[in-house]
Amino acid sequence: MIRIGIIGIGFMGMAHYEGAKKLKGAKVTAIATRDSKKLAGDWSSIEGNFGPRGGQEDLSKVKQYKDYHDLLADPEIDLVDICLPTEMHEKVALDSIRAGKHTLVEKPIAIDLKAANKMVNAAKKAGVQFMVAQVLPFFPEFQFAVECVRSNKYGKLLAAHFRRVMAPPKWSENIEDFQKLGGWGIDLHIHDNHLISLMCGVPRKVTSRGIENQGYVNHVHTVYDYDEPNLAISCVSGGIAARGLEFAHGYELYFEDATVLFGAGTMGVGKKKEWVVSQPLTLITQKGRLQHPKLKGGDAWCAAFTLELQAAVNALESGEEPEALSGALARDALKICYAEAKSIQTGRSIPVK
Ligand SMILES: NC(=O)C1=CN([C@@H]2O[C@H](COP(=O)(O)OP(=O)(O)OC[C@H]3O[C@@H](n4cnc5c(N)ncnc54)[C@H](OP(=O)(O)O)[C@@H]3O)[C@@H](O)[C@H]2O)C=CC1
Numbered sequence: 594m595i596r597i598g599i600i601g602i603g604f605m606g607m608a609h610y611e612g613a614k615k616l617k618g619a620k621v622t623a624i625a626t627r628d629s630k631k632l633a634g635d636w637s638s639i640e641g642n643f644g645p646r647g648g649q650e651d652l653s654k655v656k657q658y659k660d661y662h663d664l665l666a667d668p669e670i671d672l673v674d675i676c677l678p679t680e681m682h683e684k685v686a687l688d689s690i691r692a693g694k695h696t697l698v699e700k701p702i703a704i705d706l707k708a709a710n711k712m713v714n715a716a717k718k719a720g721v722q723f724m725v726a727q728v729l730p731f732f733p734e735f736q737f738a739v740e741c742v743r744s745n746k747y748g749k750l751l752a753a754h755f756r757r758v759m760a761p762p763k764w765s766e767n768i769e770d771f772q773k774l775g776g777w778g779i780d781l782h783i784h785d786n787h788l789i790s791l792m793c794g795v796p797r798k799v800t801s802r803g804i805e806n807q808g809y810v811n812h813v814h815t816v817y818d819y820d821e822p823n824l825a826i827s828c829v830s831g832g833i834a835a836r837g838l839e840f841a842h843g844y845e846l847y848f849e850d851a852t853v854l855f856g857a858g859t860m861g862v863g864k865k866k867e868w869v870v871s872q873p874l875t876l877i878t879q880k881g882r883l884q885h886p887k888l889k890g891g892d893a894w895c896a897a898f899t900l901e902l903q904a905a906v907n908a909l910e911s912g913e914e915p916e917a918l919s920g921a922l923a924r925d926a927l928k929i930c931y932a933e934a935k936s937i938q939t940g941r942s943i944p945v946k
C-alpha cells in the first residue's frame with residue numbers, strides 16, 4: 594500500500610484528496626495544512642472553477658500536520674503530493690526530494706526555467722521519482738484524443754486546434770499576482786503546451802500573438818511548428834473571458850479518416866453556475882457517421898485526478914516514470930510558454946530551447 598501525504602489543502606489539495614479515495618493500492622494517510630478548521634475536517638471554505646465546494650471531511654484515519662516539514666519527516670509516507678501555490682513548488686519539492694521522498698507536484702512545475710531544471714536534476718541525483726501533476730492527459734476526452742493520435746486509428750493527424758479560456762478567478766490568494774502565477778500564459782496554457790508535446794512531440798518553433806499583463810502573457814494564440822511542414826497545430830488560451838465564462842476547454846482534431854470535436858466548460862455565476870457541454874465528444878467519419886465514443890474514467894468530477902494519481906502510484910510500484918507526469922516534459926512545456934512570450938514581444942517565430 595502506497596501511503597500518500599498531501600501538502601496544501603486548497604482547490605487542488607481537495608481534488609487530489611477526493612480523487613485518491615478511488616485509488617487501487619494507495620491511500621492518503623496524511624495531510625499538511627496551516628488551517629485549523631481544515632485540520633478539523635471543515636473544508637467548506639474551499640472552491641475552484643470546476644467541481645463542488647468543499648464540505649465536511651472525516652479525517653479520523655488521516656495524520657494531520659500543521660507544518661509540512663513534519664509530513665516530510667514522517668517515515669510512513671511514500672509519496673508526497675504538493676498542492677501548494679506555484680511560487681512554493683521549487684522550495685517544497687526540493688525539500689521533499691532531499692527528504693528522500695517520491696514527489697508529485699502540481700502544475701506548472703515552476704515559473705522559472707532554472708527552478709524547473711533544478712527540480713528535475715535534484716530528483717535524478719536523489720534517485721526518487723519526480724512527477725508533475727499535468728492532469729489534462731487524464732481527462733477522458735483528452736486521453737481519447739492522445740490515443741487517437743498515437744494509434745493512427747483514424748489515419749495521420751493533419752491538423753488540430755485547442756482552446757482553454759477562463760475569466761480571471763477570485764478564490765485563491767495568489768491568483769492576481771502575475772509574478773507568482775506566471776500569468777495565464779503559464780498557469781493555464783501550460784496544460785495545452787504539455788498535451789500538444791505529449792501528442793505530437795515538443796514543437797521546434799512557435800509563432801504567437803497575444804496580450805500581456807505585468808510582464809506575463811494574459812491571452813495567447815499560438816501556431817506550433819514541427820519538422821512535418823503540413824502538420825497544422827494551434828491553440829488559444831487565456832484569462833480574459835467574461836465573468837460568466839469561468840472555464841472552458843475543447844479541441845478539434847482533423848485526421849485523414851475522421852474529425853473529432855469536443856468542448857465543455859463552467860458557465861454562469863453563483864447558483865446559476867453549471868458545467869455545460871457545448872460540443873459533446875463527437876467522432877465524425879468520412880462516411881458521415883457521428884459517433885460518441887465510450888470513454889474511460891467515469892463521471893466523478895475528480896475522475897481525472899484519480900487516474901493521474903493512479904499513474905503516479907503505478908510508477909512507484911514499477912519504478913518507471915509515467916510519460917504524462919514526466920518532470921522533464923513538464924519543464925519542456927514551460928520552455929514553450931517562454932518562447933511564446935518572446936514571440937508576442939518580438940512578432941517573430943521563436944525556437945523552443
Ligand atoms: N491541475 C489543475 O487543473 C489545477 C492546478 N492548479 C495548480 O495547483 C496549485 C494550487 O492551486 P489551488 O489549489 O488552486 O490554490 P489554492 O489557493 O486553492 O490552494 C493552495 C493551498 O496552499 C496553501 N498555501 C497557500 N499559501 C501558502 C503559504 N504561504 N504557505 C503554506 N501553504 C500555503 C493553502 O493551503 P492550507 O490552507 O491547507 O495551508 C492553500 O489553500 C497551483 O500550482 C495551481 O497552478 C490549480 C487549479 C487547477
Ligand SMILES: O=C1CO[C@H](CO)[C@@H](O)[C@@H]1O
Pocket residue numbers: 642759762780781784840
Ligand atoms: O486548469 C486550471 C483551471 O484554472 C486554474 C486557475 O485557477 C488553473 O490553475 C488550472 O490549471
